[in-house]
Amino acid sequence: xxxxxxxxxxxxxxxxxxxxxxxxxxxxxxxxxxxxxxxxxxxxxxxxxxxxxxxxxxxxxxxxxxxxxxxxxxxxxxxxxxxxxxxxx
Ligand SMILES: [Zn+2]
Numbered sequence: 258x259x260x261x262x263x264x265x266x267x268x269x270x271x272x273x274x275x276x277x278x279x280x281x282x283x284x285x286x287x288x289x290x291x292x293x294x295x296x297x298x299x300x301x302x303x304x305x306x307x308x309x310x311x312x313x314x315x316x317x318x319x320x321x322x323x324x325x326x327x328x329x330x331x332x333x334x335x336x337x338x339x340x341x342x343x344x345x346x
Contacts, residue, residue, distance in 0.1 A: 264341035266291055266300075269318070272340050276322065281305055282314030289341040290318075292325045299329035300339065 269276050274284065284290075290303040308321070318338055325336040 264289060264343065266339040266341045269338060269340050272342070274318070274340060276319040276338065277317055279318050280315050281309040281312075281318070281321065284318065287343045287345065289343060291339040291341060292322075292327070293337045293339050294327035294329060294332050295335045295337065296332045297327060297330040299327060301328055 272288070274288070284305070288305075290305050290308075291300050292303055293300045312321075312324075322336060322338045325338075326333050327336060
């Protein structure tokens with residue numbers, strides 16, 4: 258799957274990111290977050306900085322995932338997070 262800006266997306270496991278431990282604040286800046294709905298398969302880029310301001314940057318990514326609501330179909334169950342890595346230049 259590709260981010261709209263051409264960033265490769267992968268499961269957090271592939272980046273050795275532990276969703277139960279990393280928070281919006283602790284996740285390295287090079288990562289972008291994308292929400293993925295298991296029902297309609299829609300994926301939506303999340304603005305992690307805006308989220309951090311709104312709900313607090315100490316929330317773990319696992320907790321964040323449980324609070325996601327799909328903007329496509331409204332599903333709240335089982336939404337996942339994908340990570341993308343910004344190119345370094
Ligand atoms: Zn959906």
